[in-house]
Amino acid sequence: MSGIVQDKKYRDRQKRKDFFITVFIAIFAFVWMVPLLWTFWTSLRPYSDVIQNGVFSKPSTLNFQNYITAYDRMDIWEYLTNSFIVAIPTVILTLFFGSLMAFVVTRYSFKFNLYLLLLFTAGNLLPVQLVYAPLFKMYIWIGDLVGNRNLLYDSFTGLILVHVALQMGFATFVMSSYMKTIPKEISESALLDGASVFRHYWNVILPLLRPPLAALSVLMTTWIYNEFFWAIVLIKSDNKRPITSALGxxxxxxxxxxxxxxxxxxxxxxxxxxxxxxxxxxxxSGLTLGSTKG
Amino acid sequence: MSNEVTENGVSRRTVLKGAALGGLGLVGGGTLLSSCGDDKATGPVTFTARTNDETGLKIAQALADAYKAETGIDVTMQGSGDTNAFQDGISQYLQGTPDDVFQWMAGFRTNFRADQGLLADLSENIKNLGDQMPEGFISGATNPSDGKQYIIPTTWYPWGLHYRKSTMKELGLDPENIATWDDFMKLLEGTQKKGLIGYAMGDKGGWEAMGTFSILNVRINGYDYHIDLLNGRKKWTDQATIDVFNQFALLIPYMNKNFLDISWDGMRDLLLAKKCGAMMMGSWWANDFKAKSQEDYDDLWIVPFPEINPAYGRDSIDAPVDGVSVAANGANVEGGKQFAEWIGSEAGMLAAQAAGDTSLYANSRLDTSEYDAFNKQKLAVIGEAKNVMNFLDRDCRNDFAGTIVGPAIQNFLKAPKDVNKIVDGMQEAWDALPPLE
Known part of the structure; x- marks a missing residue:
């Protein structure tokens, strides 16, 4: 008898907990959505209306005129192309190098494995503003060496390189964590069958990395796409700048x-x-797969 | 390199390339080029407009087109991207592969880069302009460290008290006759009594209130003291400087309470919505009033800040001068110089005007009789001043103006009682600055 009562009490408590969690999540979801919704709301109103009546006033007109004007003025396709010229090679290169790196530090044991991994991830801790000035000088210097200052500075190549360098740490970190969850036996049998190092990486491990690769490519595309800083400081020509700068x-x-x-x-x-x-x-799935397999 | 070598540009650019290769790039290239003085350059010219907004780009493009029509020389114009980012990154821009000509600001921002060898000497070109370029502008564009000019002045605007004629009329106030500080206080009180903001202030950007500080300083201590203070020859802890802050404190009760939450455009909106009386600001946004309606534009007026110390009267004004500079590191420095000179000439200014530029022009040949009433008033406001300041962040080294003075004034507005602590901090920060290269 008493057991049942306890169960009911327990259930009630659980229900109350669930209720609070739901409310909590709802509030946060709202807080996260407000800026987006507000932006959308703002975009529907004409400037003159806001100037005349204030930001919080009741709108006199709501339309998509701002979108048409913005589309006309932004040269959106040109800048969008630039963004993808930078983002796509960056993501491919980062994932390639990152997975190579992660492969080596997790599948082979060197003395300085951990240090290598640390070295690669530590790069991410440096604020970009700190790296910028020396990097700029370096780009100019390398350019002068070959007689073309625009080799890296004010070029897509330079921009891609700096993104790859900075994103690789994170990619390596995520993929090495994931790789640690892949059973050693797979590697052992590959080696037993006489797979070379590259074959081991390319035919055995890489296909298993699909989930983190997918997750990382989505994340990185968004990051690179939204990036503003390097595009502003390393690109001088307006027609090479990405979409974020078109907003300017x-x-x-x-x-x-x-x-x-x-x-x-x-x-x-x-x-x-x-x-x-x-x-x-x-x-x-990329995120959860990594966590349950351990 | 985007500029292909053409005709007689060959030898020079090859020389430049050689210089860059030899590691002489930054300075060597510039001097080499300026040495081949009278050579007529015909190569294409690149041009960065210091803006990204529609009207600004339209005007810059009009300049490029008109120059091409007149001389047959191609000019490739581009926007600078985000204006603030461009201004902050100007040193890198000039050290990299800059466009030949770019729109820029006179004062410290030019002279500092000139001293580093990043800008081409335009003294010859200023001389060529002759009487088209008034004395005042030449002296304003002169680099004190070597007496040369590195910018060709094009446009300018005055800082003054803006208000709406209709609001003042409704309140029964006459801002035309605020000759003294007492008159001004009466005006502010009158405005506040009617439920409006007396002295609109928005200092979120940190620079807006510098305008008020500077004008108070030149009214109380004079122009020379102000410039000396900004260049370290007077101290922030001097009683004379503290007096300026104390005078500033008298204005705070008449300000809107959210002055640190709004930027200069917040102030403009207060004036647009008829919610404030006076607003101390540079008058570059008159077009916004025009955008609302011609009536609103006609309602807008500007008068000089009132006199405080009779010894100095109203003899000084903030009137920042904008212009064009030529990068020493550009691909076609000689061509750039000629284009810059042309922009500053009557022909260039007429082209800009035709494209809708409503600024005041430096060029003396331009006919001002066609100016509308507001622009004529701006000229009158500037005309009565003897000394022209370039605004605090251009009269003072950049690593002090934006990083120290801006936040200090913000702190002061929040807690005017802490003035002694604040000026101590400012002086300490000044003393800690490394010497300029």
Missing amino acids: RLQGEFVTDFNLLAAGAIMAALPTLLIFFILKRQFV
């Missing part, structure tokens, strides 16, 4: 039409949202 076109030196900017921002954010929704499953 909607800003005046002194005066900014925030409604127009909001429309532009939403358009610029669309590709990342699309990537996320299309690859959501990969994204989530």
Whole structure:
């Protein structure tokens, strides 16, 4: 008898807990959504309306005019192309080098395995603003060596290289963690069958890395796509800058039409949202797979 | 390199390339080029507009097109991307592979880079402009360390008290006759009594309130003291400087309370919405009033900041000068110089004007009789001043203005009682700065 009562009490407590958690999550979901929704709301209003009646006023007109204007003014396709010219090679190279690195530090045991891994991840801890000045000098110096200053500075190559270098640490870290969960026996049997090091990596391990590769490629594409800093400091020519900088076109030196900017921002954010929704499953499964296999 | 070698540009650019290869790149290239003075350059020119906004780019493109039509020389124009990022990264821009000509600002921001050998000497070109370039602008563009000019002044705007004629009329106030500080206080009180903000302030950006500080300093201590202070020859801890802050404190009760939450455009919006009386600001945003309606534009007015110390009267004003500079490191320095000179000339200014530029021009040949009433008033406001300042962040070294003075004034506005502590901190920060190279 008493057991049943206890069960009921336990169930009630569980229910109450669930309720609080739901409320908690709802509040946070709301807090996360507000800026997005507010941006969207702003993008529908004309600037003149806001100037005349204030930001919190009841709108007199709601339309998509800002989107049309922003589209016209941003040269969106040119900048979008630039973004992908940078993002796609970066992601492929980062994943390739990162997986090679992770492969070596997890599948083979050297004395300095751990230090190597640390070295690679430590790079991520440096703020980019700190790396920027020496990197700039280095790019110019290398350019002068071969007689073409624009070899790395103000070029896609330079931008891709710096992204690969900075993102590799994280990629290595994630993939090596995942690789540790792949049973040693697989590697042992591969070696027993006489697989070379590269074959071991390419035909045995790499196919097993699909989940983290998928997750990382989604994450990194978004990161590189949203990146602003390097594109501003290392690219001098406006026609080589990525989409994030096209938003600057909607800003005046002194005066900014925030409604127009909001429309532009939403358009610029669309590709990342699309990537996320299309690859959501990969994204989530990649994260969870890694954690349950241990 | 985007510029292909053409005709007689060959030899020079080859020389430049050789110099760059030999590691003489930064400085060597510049001097080599300026030595071949009178050579007419015909190679294409690249041009960076210091803006990314629609009107600004349109005007810059119009300049490029008009130059091409007149001389047959190709000019490739590009926007700078985010203006602030461009300004912050100018040293890297100039050390890398800059465009030949770029829009820039006179004062410290030019002279500092000139001393580093990053800008081409434009003294010859200024001389060529002759009487088109008024004395005041030449002296404003002159680098004190070598007496040469590295920027060709094009446009400028005054800092003054802006207000709406209609608001003042409704309140029964007459801002045209605020000759003294007492008159000004009466005006502020009057505005506040009617439920409006007396002295609009938005200092989120950290630079907006510098305008008020500078004008108070030149009104109380004079122009020379102000410039000496900004260049370390007077101290922030001097009683004269503290007096300026104390005077500033008298304005705080008339300000809107959210002055650290809004930027300069927040102030403009207050004026647009008729929620404030006076607003101390540079008058570059008059076009926003025009965008709202012609009526609003006609309602806008500007007067000089009132006199405080009769010894100095109203003899100084902040009127930052914008212009064009030529990168010593560019691919076609000689061609760049000629284009820059042309932009500063009557022909260039007419082209900009035709493209919708409403600024005040430095060039003396331009006919001002066509100016609208507001622009004429701006000229009048500048006209009565003897000394022209370039605004605090251009009259002072950059690593002090933005990083120390800006936050210090913000702290002061929050807690005016702490003025002694604040000026101590400022002086300490100044003393700790490394000497300029």
